[in-house]
Each structure stands twice: as structure tokens, then as C-alpha cells.
Amino acid sequence: MDVILFTVFNGLLYGMLLFMLSSGLTLIFGMMGVLNFAHASFFMLGAYFAYQISKYIGFVPALFIAPLIVAVCGAMVEKYALRRVHKFGHVAELLFTFGLFYIIEELVQMVWGKVPVGYHVPEFLDFTLFSMSGMGYQAYAMFTLLVSIAIFFALFSVLTKTRAGLIIQAALTHPEIVSSLGHNVPRVFMAVFGLGCALAGLAGVLAGNTLGTEPSMALSLGPIVFVVIVVGGLGSLKGALVASILIGVLQTTAISLDLSINSLIETLGFAVDLESLWHILIDLTISQVAPILPYLLLVVMLIVRPRGLFGNRDV
Amino acid sequence: MLTNFIKILLLSITLISYASISKAEDTIKIAIIEPMSGPLASVGLDLIEGLEFFAERINKAGGVLGGKHIEIVPYDNAMVAEKTIQQLRKVIDDDIRYVTQGVGSNHALNIIKTLGKHNKRNPGKEIMFLNHSAVTTSFTNELCNFYHFRFDANVDMKVAALVSQMTKDPSIKKVYLLNQNYAYGQSFQAAARRLLAERAPQIEIVGDELIVPFGKILDFNPYVSKITSSGADTVLTGNWGPDAARLIKATANSQLKVNFYTIYAGIPAAMNSMGVKVSTFNPIVQVTESHENDPSHPDWLKEIDAEYMAYANKSPYADRQRFMMDMFAAAVNEAGTADPTAVGWALEGMTAKGAHGDVHMRAEDHQMHFDMVLSRISTDVEKTFIYNNEDYGMAYATDGWVNMADITLPTTCKMKRPKK
Numbered sequence: 120m121d122v123i124l125f126t127v128f129n130g131l132l133y134g135m136l137l138f139m140l141s142s143g144l145t146l147i148f149g150m151m152g153v154l155n156f157a158h159a160s161f162f163m164l165g166a167y168f169a170y171q172i173s174k175y176i177g178f179v180p181a182l183f184i185a186p187l188i189v190a191v192c193g194a195m196v197e198k199y200a201l202r203r204v205h206k207f208g209h210v211a212e213l214l215f216t217f218g219l220f221y222i223i224e225e226l227v228q229m230v231w232g233k234v235p236v237g238y239h240v241p242e243f244l245d246f247t248l249f250s251m252s253g254m255g256y257q258a259y260a261m262f263t264l265l266v267s268i269a270i271f272f273a274l275f276s277v278l279t280k281t282r283a284g285l286i287i288q289a290a291l292t293h294p295e296i297v298s299s300l301g302h303n304v305p306r307v308f309m310a311v312f313g314l315g316c317a318l319a320g321l322a323g324v325l326a327g328n329t330l331g332t333e334p335s336m337a338l339s340l341g342p343i344v345f346v347v348i349v350v351g352g353l354g355s356l357k358g359a360l361v362a363s364i365l366i367g368v369l370q371t372t373a374i375s376l377d378l379s380i381n382s383l384i385e386t387l388g389f390a391v392d393l394e395s396l397w398h399i400l401i402d403l404t405i406s407q408v409a410p411i412l413p414y415l416l417l418v419v420m421l422i423v424r425p426r427g428l429f430g431n432r433d434v
Numbered sequence: 435m436l437t438n439f440i441k442i443l444l445l446s447i448t449l450i451s452y453a454s455i456s457k458a459e460d461t462i463k464i465a466i467i468e469p470m471s472g473p474l475a476s477v478g479l480d481l482i483e484g485l486e487f488f489a490e491r492i493n494k495a496g497g498v499l500g501g502k503h504i505e506i507v508p509y510d511n512a513m514v515a516e517k518t519i520q521q522l523r524k525v526i527d528d529d530i531r532y533v534t535q536g537v538g539s540n541h542a543l544n545i546i547k548t549l550g551k552h553n554k555r556n557p558g559k560e561i562m563f564l565n566h567s568a569v570t571t572s573f574t575n576e577l578c579n580f581y582h583f584r585f586d587a588n589v590d591m592k593v594a595a596l597v598s599q600m601t602k603d604p605s606i607k608k609v610y611l612l613n614q615n616y617a618y619g620q621s622f623q624a625a626a627r628r629l630l631a632e633r634a635p636q637i638e639i640v641g642d643e644l645i646v647p648f649g650k651i652l653d654f655n656p657y658v659s660k661i662t663s664s665g666a667d668t669v670l671t672g673n674w675g676p677d678a679a680r681l682i683k684a685t686a687n688s689q690l691k692v693n694f695y696t697i698y699a700g701i702p703a704a705m706n707s708m709g710v711k712v713s714t715f716n717p718i719v720q721v722t723e724s725h726e727n728d729p730s731h732p733d734w735l736k737e738i739d740a741e742y743m744a745y746a747n748k749s750p751y752a753d754r755q756r757f758m759m760d761m762f763a764a765a766v767n768e769a770g771t772a773d774p775t776a777v778g779w780a781l782e783g784m785t786a787k788g789a790h791g792d793v794h795m796r797a798e799d800h801q802m803h804f805d806m807v808l809s810r811i812s813t814d815v816e817k818t819f820i821y822n823n824e825d826y827g828m829a830y831a832t833d834g835w836v837n838m839a840d841i842t843l844p845t846t847c848k849m850k851r852p853k854k
Binding site: 125240255 | 474475476479615643644645646648649650651652653655656657658659660662663676679680683687688689690703704706707709711712821822826
């Protein structure tokens with residue numbers, strides 16, 4: 120029981136980190152239909168801005184200012200570039216954000232250099248809050264967990280319960296009607312893209328110090344974020360949350376299992392003698408394949424249910 | 435921030451101007467193929483800067499063969515193994531007879547294979563590979579070649595040094611092996627298993643894990659909980675980059691007390707990314723051929739360190755580039771010619787001054803041998819590490835030395851040698 124609770128808790132911690140990373144991406148896709156390849160780059164910008172700001176005026180101001188700057192960057196990108204590309208269709212948008220990814224990576228290297236920068240967990244949250252099964256939990260990890268839960272509820276209520284959320288949703292499906300009602304549709308799009316980037320930036324502020332802030336971070340984070348939003352259903356916030364936690368718990372549980380097909384056969388009382396190549400396969404433990412499981416889930420999901428868990432349209 | 439940009443600009447200007455001047459002079463060229471762009475560019479650029487510094491030192495002291503200068507010619511492989519081959523072809527076309535590389539054993543393997551064919555087909559035009567840091571053991575075993583010289587200790591030797599040091603600490607009883615699942619991590623794992631069984635039968639292996647490499651794992655908490663429940667007191671790992679930094683961060687954050695015995699977890703970039711608090715929470719022991727704060731660090735090397743500091747604004751990390759260049763110059767002088775075959779014969783069995791006694795190039799397999807120092811990251815040091823004027827506030831403090839004899843391992847190399 121203790122072990123299960125412990126694993127689920129670790130999985131939840133990791134899952135909420137994934138949710139924070141992917142919420143902005145799924146928001147932008149759900150509201151605008153743009154698959155933003157440069158999402159992880161905005162995440163990286165958030166981490167670097169937070170590093171720079173917290174170096175001078177501390178972590179707490181950075182927590183607010185850095186996402187704001189990223190939001191402005193995102194809004195500018197939408198206003199001056201993405202909007203022009205928009206009329207050429209989704210492929211053009213995709214290619215544009217793909218290019219943006221490389222531009223941001225080069226810019227970051229020019230400004231902050233190519234080695235990791237020293238962005239660390241703030242002193243006042245760097246203590247052990249409680250222990251479970253002999254493992255201590257840092258206050259900062261709990262703080263991150265709380266922030267990501269707060270993000271989910273705030274986003275969810277804004278989009279479904281408020282007038283602004285209604286206009287945003289209507290602007291995507293019926294832009295002509297919304298604009299004839301007197302709303303500025305391009306500005307709504309700009310705000311949504313900015314908000315999505317701000318969420319990525321906030322994730323960067325919170326996770327940059329635990330994952331390490333370096334120019335290659337965007338590249339290594341890109342794939343897993345896409346897995347989350349595809350499994351959850353493109354554009355579904357609820358889906359992103361469920362998929363994140365699912366992947367988090369799945370991976371954490373898998374890592375703690377040292378079972379292999381061979382060990383299973385052995386416990387049943389048989390001994391197998393196979394050729395070496397096959398031996399590698401049956402000796403493979405679940406913990407070794409754990410990091411591939413999310414991608415396996417992605418493939419299975421695309422075959423069985425292409426719209427994802429909570430999506431309302433096929434990929 | 436901006437200074438970095440200016441530096442890159444200045445560096446490229448100097449590189450271009452160097453290239454134009456040197457064409458007129460009669461120099462001995464060494465091509466260096468390393469990443470100058472992409473995520474590992476900083477490593478490559480630092481190495482090039484270091485080699486240029488040591489070449490310049492030799493040139494200022496009169497050069498080789500009575501006045502010839504050594505020139506370092508950089509080639510960018512962008513950390514793509516295929517590009518290394520492309521750039522090597524360019525080196526061949528440019529008629530450069532010496533090539534050096536070290537970041538990434540897969541790149542080194544490409545060079546060894548390509549040069550193997552080239553040297554067989556072009557007698558009299560052989561090219562020598564001066565390997566400064568690529569550590570895969572097979573390069574000096576079954577893949578050994580007369581025109582390959584390795585100036586760094588190989589994985590097996592480094593693991594031998596780590597294990598020998600571990601036997602000196604009686605409190606180490608249970609060790610957890612955690613490595614990256616690719617060629618290098620697997621060879622680390624194999625060497626660790628074998629050497630622990632041979633040299634430290636009293637130490638029990640309580641965990642043996644291979645992980646998906648290169649920063650794919652974001653959350654190391656499950657691994658930390660496995661280490662916790664195994665009761666290990668020491669983690670022996672070959673991990674580098676984010677795979678090492680995240681593991682050590684997660685361990686410190688969950689207040690788990692273990693020793694880390696590593697090859698690369700303590701390199702300067704990793705140290706800075708982890709920060710002082712995480713880097714010193716648990717002992718992070720690493721192995722090199724020298725470090726600045728070692729009490730036995732000789733005065734003549736301290737002078738060179740100070741010169742390097744003034745030149746590059748960086749603390750020195752290792753000594754191998756220095757003795758590689760010095761030995762190369764000595765070998766050229768001894769051979770009396772810049773022909774790689776003659777220089778190769780001179781390099782075989784050569785001995786030079788090192789930080790802790792002599793360093794020795796074993797003739798049998800062209801593997802360098804030297805005493806190695808085990809050190810841990812500490813804030814209680816005389817000189818803290820400085821990188822591009824940024825003070826990291828910590829550096830390495832010596833745990834102990836392992837003698838050359840303890841890391842001298844048998845080789846399976848059967849080398850075919852050219853005529854003298």
C-alpha cells in the first residue's frame with residue numbers, strides 16, 4: 120500500500136510538470152488551430168529570463184515578470200508574423216513555428232552562451248517539507264505542484280465560465296459572426312497566442328532550475344509535450360491534464376519494476392536457453408523500457424482512438 | 435551576455451586572419467575536428483582555444499625543427515558523426531598530415547576507420563590521429579592502429595582508478611551502478627562489474643541500471659527512490675550532461691546521502707548547472723590527471739596555468755592537451771621531420787613530464803599512462819573555478835592519487851607497424 124501511494128505521488132508530481140509544459144500548447148491549438156512547434160522554445164525563454172531576472176531582483180518578481188515578457192514576445196510573433204502566415208493555411212504555420220524554433224535557439228546561444236547557466240532553486244523554498252518512505256520532498260517541488268494545479272483551474276474556469284472565454288471559443292469556430300458582433304478577432308487570437316506562450320514561459324521559470332537551463336533544453340523537451348497533447352486529445356485542456364498524469368504515473372511505476380519476461384519465466388519454474396539476440400529481448404526489464412512507454416502510448420492511441428482521450432476532432 | 439557575442443566575432447576574425455597569414459609561412463598543421471556549432475559548441479570552442487594556446491607556447495619558445503611553427507586548423511563537425519567524415523575528407527584534401535579530436539567516441543571511431551583506409555591506400559601520405567579525449571577502450575585494443583595515439587585514459591582505466599579509490603574507503607559497502615544505455619555507458623558498466631569483482635569483492639553491487647541517455651529523462655525521482663530502497667551508500671556512474679546533473683539534483687533534493695563516483699559529473703559546466711548547494715550536498719568524486727588545487731601540483735605547471743588563465747579567462751580543467759602538444763613537438767624534433775610515420779616511431783614509448791611524476795605513451799597499444807587524481811567538488815579550496823570571468827565559487831579538492839601501475843591494464847592490441 121505504502122509503495123503504491125508513494126509511486127502514485129511521484130507520478131503525480133511528474134505528471135503535473137508535464138501538464139504545465141503542455142497546457143499552453145494545447146490551449147493554442149484548441150483555440151487557434153495552430154500546432155506551435157516552437158512551444159518548447161518559449162519554455163526555454165521563460166527559464167533564461169527567470170535566470171536573468173532572479174540574478175538581479177530575486178525569484179518572486181521573476182515568477183511574474185518572466186512569463187509576462189514571454190507573453191509579449193509571443194504576442195509580437197503572432198501579430199507581426201504568424202498572422203501574415205495564417206492565410207496560407209496550417210502547413211505554412213507549422214513550417215513557420217518550426218523555423219522559429221531554430222531562430223530562438225541560436226538567439227539564446229548568442230546572448231547567454233552555449234554552456235548551462237546557473238539557474239537554481241530559490242533559497243527560501245530549498246528545504247525539505249516532509250518525508251515519505253525515506254525520501255524527502257523539497258518545498259519547491261510542492262510549490263510547483265500547487266502552481267500547476269492552480270493553472271488548470273484558472274484556465275478551465277476562464278475558458279468555460281467567463282464571457283471572455285465564450286468569445287475566444289466563438290472566434291475560432293465562427294470568426295465572421297464574432298467580428299460582426301463588434302469583437303476584434305485578430306486581437307483575440309493575439310491574446311490567446313500570448314497566453315499560451317506565457318504558460319510555456321511560466322513552466323520554464325518553474326522547471327528551468329530543476330531540469331537545467333541550457334540551449335539544448337527545448338530540443339529535448341519537444342517530443343514529450345506533443346505526446347501529452349495527442350494522447351489527451353488535441354485542444355482539450357482536460358485531456359492534457361489526464362494524459363499528463365497518466366504518463367507520469369505510468370512511467371514512474373514502470374521504472375520501479377525490475378521485471379523482465381525472463382524473470383517471469385524463471386519464477387514460473389522454467390529455464391530458457393535462447394540465442395543471444397533473443398536473450399537481450401527477454402532480459403529487457405520494464406524499467407529499461409519505461410522512457411519509451413509514452414511514445415508507445417502515442418502510437419497505440421493514434422491507432423485505436425486518433426482523436427485522443429478527450430479530443431473532439433481527429434489528428 | 436553581449437561580451438559573448440563580441441568574443442565570437444573577435445574569434446572568427448582572428449581565425450580568418452590566422453588562416454590568411456599562415457598560408458605564406460612554413461608551418462606544421464594540426465587539424466582539429468570538434469563541434470563549433472550546435473549544443474556542444476562550447477566544449478569544442480574551449481578545446482580549440484586550449485590547443486591554440488599550447489601551440490603558441492611552443493612557437494614562442496622557438497617552434498620545432500629549428501624554427502617551424504605549429505598551427506591549429508579548426509574544422510566544425512557540429513557534433514554530427516557524418517560531418518566528421520566530411521571534414522576529415524577536407525583535411526585530406528588540404529594536405530594536413532595530423533588530425534586531433536576528442537569529443538564523442540563515435541566521431542573518433544569514424545576518424546579511425548576513414549584514416550585506416552586512407553593510410554593503407556596512400557603510402558607515404560599517411561595521416562596521424564592524435565586522440566585527446568575519446569575514451570572508448572577498443573580504440574587501443576582490437577581497433578588499435580599505428581597512426582592513432584590516445585592521450586587520455588580510456589574508460590577501463592578511469593573506472594579502475596575510481597574502484598581503486600573506493601577500496602580505500604572502508605565505509606563503502608554497497609554500490610549502485612547507473613549508466614546511460616549506449617556504447618560508452620555499457621562499457622563503463624562492464625568495466626565496473628569486472629573491476630569491482632576483481633579488486634573490491636567486499637563491495638556488494640545492490641543495483642545495476644541502464645537508463646535512456648541524452649536528457650530524455652526529465653524526472654529522476656523514481657531512480658532516487660530505487661537507490662534509497664536498495665540501501666546503497668555509493669553510486670558509480672558514467673553519466674554526463676543533464677543525465678548526471680538531474681540525477682544529482684534529484685538526490686540532493688530528496689535528502690538522500692550517497693557518494694557519487696563519476697568520470698564526468700564534476701566537469702565545470704555540470705558544476706555550474708547544479709550550483710554550490712547541490713554540488714556539495716553529497717561527495718561528487720571525479721577522476722582526472724591533474725587539478726589546480728592539488729597540494730602536489732608542481733610550480734612549473736602552476737605557471738602554465740596562470741598563463742592559460744590570462745589567455746583564456748578560464749581555469750584549467752585537465753593537463754592532457756598540454757602534454758599532448760609538448761610530446762608532439764618533442765617527437766617531431768626527435769624524428770627530425772614532420773612525417774607522421776617517423777613521428778609515430780618517436781612517440782612510441784615516449785615519456786614526458788606530468789603533474790604527478792612522468793607520463794608515458796605505451797608503445798604496445800599507443801595508450802597514454804599516468805597517475806590519476808581523485809577529487810571532489812568543494813568550496814573549501816585555494817582557487818575557485820573561473821569560466822569566462824564568472825566565478826563558480828567552488829573547485830576540486832584532492833581525495834587521493836592512484837598510481838599508474840594500478841590503472842595499467844593488459845591490452846589485446848596486435849599492431850601492424852610500418853617500416854621505420
